[in-house]
Amino acid sequence: MSDHEHHHGESRSGAVSGGSAGDGSRRGFLAKAIALVCGGLATMVPVGAGLWAFLDPLRRSASVAKFLPVAELTAIPDDGVPRQYPVITDRIDAWTGFAAEPVGAVYLRRExxxxxxxxxxxxxxxxxxxxxxxxxxxxxxxxxHNSIFTLDGGIVAPSPSPRAMDALECRVGKNGEVEVMWQKFRAGVAAKEVQG
Amino acid sequence: MSRDARQTAAAPARKGLVGQLGDFLDDRTGYRALVHEALYERVPGGARWRYVWGSTLVFAFMTQLITGLFLWASYSASAQTAWESVYYIQHEMAGGWLLRGIHHFMAQAMVVLLALHLLQVVIDGAYRAPREVNFWLGLVLMLLVLGMALTGYLLPWDQKGYWATIVATNLAGIVPFAGPSLQQLVIGGSEYGHHTLTRFFALHAGFLPGALILMLVVHLSLFRKHGLHAKQPITKPDAMFWPDQVLKDAVAMLAVMAVVLGVILMPALRAMLAGEAVVPGELGAELGAPADPSLPYAAARPEWYFLFLFQFLKVFEGWGATGEFFGAIVVPGLIMTVMFLMPILGNWRLGHRFNVAFTLAVLAGVGLLTSLALNEDYYALWVDKASLAEAEKLHDQTGGDPEKLAAALDNDTAKVAAMTNQWKKLERVRHSQAFLEASRQAKADAARAIELAGRPEKIPPAGMLELVRHDPKSQGPRLFAQHCASCHAHVDPLTVDAEAVIAKSSAANLYAFGSASWMQGLLDPAQVAGPAYFGNTAHKDGDMVNFVQNDLTDEATWPKADIAAVVAAMAAEAGTSPPKDLVGLVDIVGLVDRGRKLVASDDRCGGCHHFRDNSTALGSAPDLAGWGGREWLVGIITDPTHEQFYGDNNDRMPSFGKAAEGALPPLTREQIGLIADWLRGEWYRAEH
Structure with missing residues (x-):
């Protein structure tokens, strides 16, 4: 590559001073090295600062999973048919704090x-x-994608889904309130792994 | 060609993988010729430092492009999220302060570099044929950069950006014919809001940089076409752009970046040297309090590089809209016209000299106006205020009336003239002090907003302004100043000017109302009839003052311990901490209980005051149950004439929450609550 440059450089720079663009000379090499280092350092600052801020989301961990009250036991019909309930909790989205917001839904089913x-x-x-x-x-x-699941969440083959619907830990409190462990699981894999 | 043959053909060059890849790419793109074209430009007379300005400008623009794109990845342009997202970048994201700091200060560096580049081009006469078009392009580029600076200032949607933009867009509105429509288009309607932000953002990050890149490409290719305009006379041999000029350019770029980083990091260095903690969010670009159209903002100033225009407009004060039109549009327009004509004027015999002189004169004018503006604002910082003490006294005595002044100085013309001059100086000092106070207030508001935004509950969905408007610490002092301060003082008695302020007030000093120390003062015979309590009210000769001065001084009925118990009980009613000198006392609960019994007892406080279930009826004196608590305070501010408070004995205090049917009370229930919370010192405090 240096041959190439040298050749062109000379062809157009007949009157150019000896040391300036002469590739072979130590001064020319030093000038190039310093120029590259200075230019590189100067450019690295904005790129570095940008990447530092851009990678910020990687520092943030998912919120801790916890039991959230979803419904009253007596309010869930005991006919074995699942019913949809909203999951309501406080949520923080970057700078905004939402109080008691629906963040998702669960199906509850009682025999x-x-x-x-x-x-x-x-x-x-x-x-x-x-x-x-x-x-x-x-x-x-x-x-x-038309994955079909039985009423208890079992997989109906053949299915695009690699696993059955995700069962959530569930408990019934002293006063009959049904609490669900609100968690998210990795999609697309056969094993049920907690996300985040 | 067979595979073997190809390998044989490549063999003599003995190229490595990189070299082969290079050949492959060059065959298909011809990139080597392009790189060569870019790097091996002849620099007549050799590389010079004076040629670096164009390159540093390109570098500065690239920096803005890079940092701007990364900022874009976290910015949200709407009236309810702009401040909030910028807060998040600045104070919560790792490295956000640095990213924003570089973008903010490089923008300012760019304005300086623009001026230097322009100056160098004009002085060297580089605008002459055949480079006229490129000179014009350069001027357009300059306007584009200034446009980006102007639009970028609004994006954080803080007080200073908001008010500066109102001024700038109103100035656009005075352009004849198209003005009002232009203004409406720019702000996206008739009100400032979501669409002002989305439009300014689109201009700032899309239209303007897009146009700038296009122009820059043409500017650079024309520059290459004509070659570098060398400084005459040429004494040294020519050099190549690479590496000689590139070296100087690169050093200059690094220097520019070092200056920008220096400005950002200097406060950190200072804090470290002083042994203080460095808060990254406080480094770099400032973020003011969120924009609030309902709040006066006396600290409104444009960014420093537009300060000259701001000052220039003052020259035309009193001319009305004509003056503004003249100052903001005609004169700058004429200057730009002359600049555009420079390549043509340059053909005239003395043209070049005129151009140089004109440019220097404009820059000098800008410099002068900028320093005048700064001097007006910061005058109070460097003037010797002691020398104005007499002038201030006379001004207060005469109310600034020239006739009274003449009389006061026995009509001594020389003295009157000297004093009139002093008064002018005084006027400027007061003007400056008002600005400095407004700046201090703006800083305090900004700090408070940032403290609130960092609450664990974060910012409500309605935005930061919602939170600030419901914050006792932000609103309390304003509401108090507006509605209460004409009678009540609110000043720490231990501060320097406290005595004078308290003496002027016509009702009690409410500083630390509800605290044990306030109650101690009330029950102090030396203070109760003083201006900090009932001294300037109708109660001065009332039963309470009489009681404190006569009954409480009788140690036989009121031992000191009993008074202390009453103080502790009252502080407990208010829900504030017990008196300082009683903190640590083992039986504080017992003391409060004893105090409450004394308060209730009908041969003590309960003789006049109703307290809980004692037998004294309401109406003779304020109910002491819950005294100084939130509910009690809200009650007395709402209606002091209620029998629970002063009833018929109320002295001049308006009922702020009561109004005749159909009318609105002076204060809403929420505002009264804010005042009460502020008086009680109840507001969110960040845990450090």
């Missing part, structure tokens, strides 16, 4: 006379779309 409730995340484990109940009420269907 006849049962004192326990099954909770399913409404987020499809395939690609994260919102899974809906079929109008017939016989199964769940994801509107994006």
């Amino acid at each position: 006849k006379g049962a004192k326990v409730v099954q909770a399913l995340s409404a987020t499809c484990p395939h690609a994260g779309c919102f899974v809906e109940m079929e109008p017939t009420g016989r199964c769940f269907r994801c509107p994006c």
Whole structure:
């Protein structure tokens, strides 16, 4: 490469002073090196500052999963049919703090006379779309890629979804309030892994 | 060609992988010729420092482009999110302060570099044929850069950007014919808001830089076409752009960046040397309080490089809209016209000299106006105020009336003239002091907004202004100044001017109202009839003053310990901390209980005051239950004539929350609550 430059440089710079662009001379090399270092340093500052700020999201961890009250046990019909409930909690979005905001939804399902409730995340484990109940009420269907799940969240093969609907930890408090462990799981993988 | 043959052909060059890749790319793009073209430009007479300004400008612009794009990735242009997102960049994102600081100060460096580049081009006569078009392009580029500076100033949507933009857009509105429409287009309607921001942002980050890049490409290619305009006479041999001039350019770029970083980091260095903690969010570009159209902002000034225009407009004060039109549009327009004509004027025999003289004169004028503006604002900082003491006294005595002044100085013409001069100086000092006070207030408001934004609950969805407007610490002093301060003082008795302020007030000093120390003062026979309590009110000769001065001084009925118990009980009613000298006392609860019994007892305070379930009826004196608490304060501010407070004995205090049917009370319930919370010192405090 240096041959190439040298050749052209000379062809056009007949009267150019000896030391200035002469590639072979130590002075020429030094000048180039210093020029590159200075220019590089000067440019690195804005690029570095930009990347530093741009990578800020990587410093931020997901909010801690916790039990959130979703419904009253007695208000959930004990007919084995899942029903959708909003999950409401305080949420912080960068600089804005939202108080008691709906942040997602769960399906709760109670068998006849049962004192326990099954909770399913409404987020499809395939690609994260919102899974809906079929109008017939016989199964769940994801509107994006037609993954079908049974009413207890089981996978119906063949399915684009790699796993069954994500069951959420669920407990019933002393006063009969149903609390769900609000968590998100990685989409698109067979194993159920907590996200974040 | 077979694979083997190709390998053989490449073999003699013995190129490595990089070299081969280079050949591959060069065959298909011809990039080497391009690079060569870019680097091997002849510099007649050798590299010089005076040629670096153009390159540093390109560098500064590239810096703005890079930092601007990264800022864009975190900025949100709307009236409810602009300040908030800039706050987030500056105070919460790692490195955001540095990114924003570089963008902010490099913009200012760019204005300086523009002036230097222009000066060098004019002095060297580089605008002459055949470079006229490139000179004109340069002037357009300058206007584009100034336009970006102007539009960028608004984007944080803080007080200073907001008010500066109001002024700038109103000036645009005085352009004949198109003015009002132009203004409406720029601000995106008739009100400043979301669309002002989206439009300014589109201008700042899209239209203007887009136009600038296009022009810059043409500017640079024309520069290359004509070659560098060498400083005459040429005494040294020619050199190549690479590496000789590039070296000087690169050093200059690094120097510019070092200056910008220096400005950002200097306060950090100072803090470190002083052993103080460095708060990264406080470094770099300032962020004022969020824009509030309902709040006067006397500290409004344009960015320093537009200060000359601001000052220039003052020359035409009193001319009305004609003056503003003349000062803001005609004169700058004429100057730009002369600049555009320079390549043509330069053909005239004395043309070049005229051009240089004109440019220097404009720069000198700009410098002069800027220093005049700064002097007006900061005059009080460097004037000897002691020398004006007499002038100030006379001014207060005569109310600034020249006739009274003449009389006061026995009509001594020389003395009157000297004093009139002193008064002018005094006027300027007061003007400057008002600005400095406004700046101090602006800083305090900004700091408070930033403190509030850092609450764990973060900013409400309605935006920062919502939070500031409901903040007792921000609103309390303003509401108090507007509605209460004409009678009540609110000043720490231990400060220097406190005595004078308290003496002038016609009602009690409410500083630390509800605290034990306030109550101690009230129950002090030496103070109760003083101006800090009832001294300047109708209660001066009332029962309470009589009681404190006569009954409380009788140690047989009122031992000191009993008074202390009452003070502790009253502080407890207000919900404030117990008296300082009682802190640490083991039985403070017992003391408060004893105090409450004394307050209730009908041979003590309860003789006049109702307290809880004692037998004294309401109406004779204020109810002491919950005295100084939020509810009690809201009650008395709402209606002091209520039987729970002063009833018929109320002395001049208006009922701020009560109004005749159909009318609005002077203060809303919320405003009264803000005053009460502020008086009680109840507001959010960041934990450090």
